[in-house]
Amino acid sequence: MVMVVCVHSYVHAQTVNEAEVKQKINQAAAALNTMQCDFIQTKHLRMLNDKMVSKGKMYYQKSDKLRWEYVTPYAYVFILNKDKVLVRNKGRNDVIDVNRNKVFKEVARIMMSSVVGNCLSDERNFKTSISESQTEWLATMLPLRKDMKQMFQKIILHFSKQKSYVVKVELFEKNGDHTTIDLKNVRCNDAISANTFVVN
Numbered sequence: 308m309v310m311v312v313c314v315h316s317y318v319h320a321q322t323v324n325e326a327e328v329k330q331k332i333n334q335a336a337a338a339l340n341t342m343q344c345d346f347i348q349t350k351h352l353r354m355l356n357d358k359m360v361s362k363g364k365m366y367y368q369k370s371d372k373l374r375w376e377y378v379t380p381y382a383y384v385f386i387l388n389k390d391k392v393l394v395r396n397k398g399r400n401d402v403i404d405v406n407r408n409k410v411f412k413e414v415a416r417i418m419m420s421s422v423v424g425n426c427l428s429d430e431r432n433f434k435t436s437i438s439e440s441q442t443e444w445l446a447t448m449l450p451l452r453k454d455m456k457q458m459f460q461k462i463i464l465h466f467s468k469q470k471s472y473v474v475k476v477e478l479f480e481k482n483g484d485h486t487t488i489d490l491k492n493v494r495c496n497d498a499i500s501a502n503t504f505v506v507n
Contacts, residue, residue, distance in 0.1 A: 323437050323438060323439050323444070325436070325437045328437050328439075328444050328466075329427050329428065329437070331471050332424040332427060332444070332466055332471050332472075333424070333425075333427075333428070334471070335424070335470070335471035335472055336423040336424050336425060336472075338496075339367075339369065339423055339472065339495055339496065340368070340369045340496050341366075341367060341368050341369065341495065341496055341497060341498070341499050342365075342366075342367040342422065342423075342472070342493065342494070342495050342496075343364070343365065343366045343367070343493075343494050343497065343499060344364070344365050344490045344491060344492055344493040344494065345362065345363070345364055345365075345490075345491045345492045346362065346363055346364070346365050346488050346489060346490050346491065347360065347361075347362050347488070347489045347491065348360070348361045348362070348363070348377075348486060348487070348488045349486065349487045349488075349489075350484065350485075350486040351484060351485050351486070351487075352484055353482065353483035353484050354483075354484075361377050361379065361380060361381070362377070362378060362379045363375065363376045363377040363378050363379075363383075364376050364378065365422075365490070366499055366503050366504070367419075367422045367423070368499055368503075368504065369423075371387070371388070371389045371419070372387065372388050372389075372504040373385075373386070373387040373415075373418060373419055373422065373504075374386045374387075374503050374504055375418070382395075382396075382397075383395070383396050384396075386504055386505070386506055387405075387415045387418070387419065388504045388505070388506045390404060390405050390406050391403070391404060391405070391506045392405055392415060392506070393505075393506040393507070400507075402506055402507070413454070413455065413458075417462070421462070421464060421473060421476050422473060423472075423473075424446075424464065424466065424471075424472070424473060426448065426462075426464075427446055427448075427464075431451070432450065432451055432452055432455065433448040433449060433450060433451060433462075434448070434449045434451060435447065435448045435449075439468075442467065442468055442469070443465045443466060443467060443468060443474070444465075444466040444468060445463055445464070445465055445466075446463065446464040446466065447461060447462075447463050448461060448462040448463070448464070449461050450462075456481070457481060458480065458481060459478055459479060459480060459481065460479040460480065460481055461479045462476070462477065462478050462479070463476070463477040463479075464476055464477075465477075470493075470495075472493065472495070473490065474489070474490050474493070475487065475488065475489050475490065476488045476490075
């Protein structure tokens with residue numbers, strides 16, 4: 308499934324005012340109406356001691372539209388529009404009602420909230436701690452719910468200090484695999500065609 312994770316980052320052990328950092332990120336999220344970027348996803352497979360690299364494009368529109376599109380080495384599209392998800396793979400379109408599919412609902416919610424950083428305030432589902440490097444804030448999120456623990460050990464979100472938005476997402480899976488997604492060429496609040504998010 309589409310998602311993110313990664314390799315260890317070297318973090319300086321500095322005292323971080325977590326409330327202040329969350330406030331800055333929330334302020335940036337409130338001002339974010341659209342976001343689009345390229346991404347590079349690297350999935351590290353523990354059992355095979357190998358990695359798979361894929362590239363694509365991401366589009367987000369406040370507050371409930373997301374398009375995650377792989378363009379190489381294969382074509383795959385995941386579109387979330389309100390409570391509907393479209394998965395397009397090998398010429399086949401599958402539309403899923405997220406309210407009827409628990410797994411998709413969780414994946415969709417995590418993806419959406421990760422893009423804007425809203426999950427930092429989700430104390431019911433995650434225990435979050437914040438550290439920093441010279442250029443980034445790192446939010447390490449440990450799942451609290453049993454179903455989430457079965458999927459992920461932890462999620463790490465990297466926020467640019469300069470822009471206060473996510474530049475990398477890391478997902479560490481329960482089976483030891485991990486995926487790193489780096490967001491590149493980020494553009495905020497540019498117009499995005501409504502066709503980008505069509506689900507049918």
